[in-house]
Amino acid sequence: xxxxxxxxxxxxxxxxxxxxxxxxxxxxxxxxxxxxxxxxxxxxxxxxxxxxxxxxxxxxxxxxxxxxxxxxxxxxxxxxxxxxxxxxxxxxxxxxxxxxxxxxxxxxxxxxxxxxxxxxxxxxxxxxxxxxxxxxxxxxxxxxxxxxxxxxxxxxxxxxxxxxxxxxxxxxxxxxxxxxxxxxxxxxxxxxxxxxxxxxxxxxxxxxxxxxxxxxxxxxxxxxxxxxxxxxxxxxxxxxxxxxxxxxxxxxxxxxxxxxxxxxxxxxxxxxxxxxxxxxxxxxxxxxxxxxxxxxxxxxxxxxxxxxxxxxxxxxxxxxxxxxxxxxxxxxxxxxxxxxxxxxxxxxxxxxxxxxxxxxxxxxxxxxxxxxxxxxxxxxxxxxxxxxxxxxxxxxxxxxxxxxxxxxxxxxxx
Numbered sequence: 523x524x525x526x527x528x529x530x531x532x533x534x535x536x537x538x539x540x541x542x543x544x545x546x547x548x549x550x551x552x553x554x555x556x557x558x559x560x561x562x563x564x565x566x567x568x569x570x571x572x573x574x575x576x577x578x579x580x581x582x583x584x585x586x587x588x589x590x591x592x593x594x595x596x597x598x599x600x601x602x603x604x605x606x607x608x609x610x611x612x613x614x615x616x617x618x619x620x621x622x623x624x625x626x627x628x629x630x631x632x633x634x635x636x637x638x639x640x641x642x643x644x645x646x647x648x649x650x651x652x653x654x655x656x657x658x659x660x661x662x663x664x665x666x667x668x669x670x671x672x673x674x675x676x677x678x679x680x681x682x683x684x685x686x687x688x689x690x691x692x693x694x695x696x697x698x699x700x701x702x703x704x705x706x707x708x709x710x711x712x713x714x715x716x717x718x719x720x721x722x723x724x725x726x727x728x729x730x731x732x733x734x735x736x737x738x739x740x741x742x743x744x745x746x747x748x749x750x751x752x753x754x755x756x757x758x759x760x761x762x763x764x765x766x767x768x769x770x771x772x773x774x775x776x777x778x779x780x781x782x783x784x785x786x787x788x789x790x791x792x793x794x795x796x797x798x799x800x801x802x803x804x805x806x807x808x809x810x811x812x813x814x815x816x817x818x819x820x821x822x823x824x825x826x827x828x829x830x831x832x833x834x835x836x837x838x839x840x841x842x843x844x845x846x847x848x849x850x851x852x853x854x855x856x857x858x859x860x861x862x863x864x865x866x867x868x869x870x871x872x873x874x875x876x877x878x879x880x881x882x883x884x885x886x887x888x889x890x891x892x893x894x895x896x897x898x899x900x901x902x903x904x905x906x907x908x909x910x911x912x913x914x915x916x917x918x919x920x921x922x923x924x925x926x927x928x929x930x931x932x933x934x935x936x
Contacts, residue, residue, distance in 0.1 A: 535566065537562055537565070537566065538566075538569060540569060541562065541565045541566055541569055544565050544602075544605050545558075545561070545562060545565065547601050547602070547605065548561065548598075548602065548754060550598075550601075550802070550809065551594075551598075551756065551757070551802045551803045552598070552754055552755065552756055553730050553755045553756060553757050554730075554733070554753070554754070554755045555752065555753070555754050556737070556752060556753045556754075557752065560750075560752050561725065561752040561754075564724050564725070564752065568607070574606055574607045574608045575607045575608065575724040575725060576607075576608050576610060576721065576722060576723050576724045576725075577599065577602050577603075577607050577608065577609045577610065577723070577724065577725045577726075577727065578609075578610045578612055578717070578718060578721055578723040578725070578726045578727070578751075579595055579596070579599050579609070579610070579611060579612065579726070579727045579728070580612035580613075580614050580617075580663070580714060580717060580726075580728075581611075581612070581613065581614065581645065581649075582613075582614035582617055582618040583613055583614070583615065583618055583637075583638055583641035583642040583645050584618060584641065585641060585770060586640065586641045586644050587644065587648065587770075587777050587778075587779060588645065588648040588649065588777070588778050589768055589770065589775040589776055589777050589778060590759060590768060590775070590776045590778065590804060590836070591758065591759040591761070591767065591768030591769070591775065592778075593652055593778065593804065594729075594756045594757070594758075594759050594803045594804065595727045595728060595729065595756050596649060596652040596653060597652060597803070597804065597806070598727055598754070598756060599611075599652075599653060599727060600652050600653055600654070602725075603653060603654055603657055603658070608657075608659060609653060609657070609658055609659065610658075610659045610660075610661055610721055610723070611646065611649055611653065611658050611659070611660050611661070612661050612662070612663060612717060612721070613642050613645055613646065613660070613661070613662050613663070614662075614663050614714070614717075615638050615639075615642055615662045615663065615664045616662075616663045616664040616667035616668065616713065617663055617667070617710060617713050617714055617717075618638050618641075619635070619638065620706055620707070620709055620710045620713065642662070646660050648778055648779060651778055651839070651840055652778075652839075661721065663713070663717050663720070665720075666716075666717075666720040667713060667716070675709075678712055678716060678742075679708075679709075679712060681712070681741070681742055681745045682712060682738070682741070682742075684708075687708050687711070689734075690711070690734045691734070693707075710735070711734060711735045711738045712738065712742070714735045714738065714739065715735065715738030715739040715740075715741065715742040716739075716742055717739065718739030718740070718742065718743055718751050719739070719742050719743055719746050719748060722748060723739065723743075723751045724749075724751055724752065725751055725752045725753070725754060726739055726740075726751050726752075726753055726754070727754045727755075727756065728753075728754075728755060728756070729755065729756055729757075729758050730755045730756070730757060730758055731758065732755065733753070733755050736753040736755065737753055739751055739753075740752075740753060756803070757799075757803065759799075759800070759803055759804075760796055760799065761774030761775055762774040762775070762776070762788060762791055762792055764792065764793050764795075764796050776788045776789065776836075778840050779840070782837050782840075782841040782845040782846065782848065782849040783848075783849045783852045783853070783862075783928075784928070785833075785836065785837050785840065785841070785849070786833045786834070786837045786846065786849035786850060786852075786853055787849075787853055787856075787927075787928065789829065789832060789833035789836055789837070790826075790829055790830065790833050790853065792829070794819075794825040794829070797825065797828060797829050797832060798812075798816060800832060801815075801828075801832060804832070804836060805832060805835055805836075806835070806839075807835070815828050815831070816828075830850065833846075833849075833850070834846040834847070834849075834850060837849050856927055856928070861922050861924075861930060862930060865922070865930040865931060865932055866884070866885070866930070866931045866932070867931075867932050867934065868883070868884045868885070868931045868932065868933045868934070869933075869934045869936070870883055870884070870933060870934070870935050870936070871935075871936050872935075873916065873917050873918040873919075873935045873936060874915040874916060874917045874918075875915060875916055875935060876890075876913070876914070876915050877893065877897065877902070877904070877909055877911075877912070877914040877915070877916065878890035878893040878894055878897075878912065880916060880923065880933060880935070881893040881896075881902065881923065881925065884923060884931040884933055885931070886923060886925040886929050886931055887925060894912050896925060896926075897909050897910070897911070897912050898912070901925060901926050902923070902924070902925055903923070903924040904916070904921050904922070904923055904924075905921055905922055906922070906924075916933075916935055917935070918935055918936050919934075919935060920932065920933065920934050920935070921933045921935065
């Protein structure tokens with residue numbers, strides 16, 4: 523292994539106030555910063571030289587949209603970007619074809635090239651809602667990975683042992699559980715680590731489930747004679763259910779391109795306890811402000827007040843302050859049984875028409891069977907009154923039909 527010089531020209535000097543502030547910003551909400559002493563030294567070097575540090579975040583385009591869980595690390599990137607460092611948003615269009623088994627008990631199927639391209643098209647646009655696009659370096663790891671021939675791949679594979687690879691928790695569990703591990707899966711952490719070599723990263727960010735892969739980058743940089751990157755892991759954001767990490771497959775997510783009213787209402791649906799974790803990981807308020815708000819709630823202030831502030835902040839970030847205000851008013855109207863101003867207008871004929879058919883034809887339910895189940899559960903209203911009879915038929919006229927808390931239609935029946 524190559525001998526690596528210290529990342530700092532003045533390792534013995536105490537950190538300046540600016541470096542201490544940068545360290546505090548780095549640590550806010552973080553799970554681990556490894557090694558912290560090296561990161562301080564890198565910050566000191568950047569301050570002395572005026573040369574920004576290179577900070578990397580890689581995301582495989584495994585789905586077309588980004589949700590709030592992804593923005594935990596994007597928020598951290600933006601905070602470091604605001605300090606003047608160079609952030610690199612890396613789209614794993616090559617590694618996405620391998621499939622990362624992180625945190626899974628079996629192989630994640632590799633994506634096709636068409637899926638990769640389709641998903642990657644929206645990633646940077648959505649990430650730019652958090653990052654400053656004018657100051658973000660956008661890269662694709664196919665730039666260097668596609669050019670690796672067999673000889674280079676074998677050389678890369680020689681930099682790590684099978685024994686060390688099997689220390690990775692998911693590989694270890696699958697092996698001892700008698701589940702198969704394909705050889706190509708070992709290539710994923712190697713290729714992700716090689717990205718750090720190609721980009722000469724000073725710091726790599728990721729979720730706690732990516733720790734092994736992030737440390738691989740540090741190891742490979744040393745093997746290739748580079749100064750090793752530091753690793754900053756962020757907690758996985760717990761989703762709306764308060765149990766599992768936010769995930770589209772769990773349907774406990776908030777997409778950052780969802781409409782303002784839905785986004786606001788979903789934030790308000792989380793538990794009071796979960797709210798404070800979301801404040802730490804998602805809010806741009808200072809920790810002092812959050813702590814003051816928490817004390818007010820502990821002293822008797824309604825926790826819903828704090829949740830409304832968080833919902834407005836998040837909604838305004840991805841829409842606008844005006845949209846957040848309108849979403850709050852829309853939520854108030856709905857909670858009072860009011861009807862939103864902008865609801866679909868639907869024209870149907872055949873009066874008198876059964877309520878189940880009306881719900882289906884108006885697009886409020888997928889089928890009359892679903893409509894009947896909702897009626898049985900008291901989840902359907904007509905002009906504000908709960909429907910309790912599946913056999914209800916509406917005569918000609920105009921009606922406001924509501925399903926649940928958020929689905930409305932103004933039905934004109936003839």
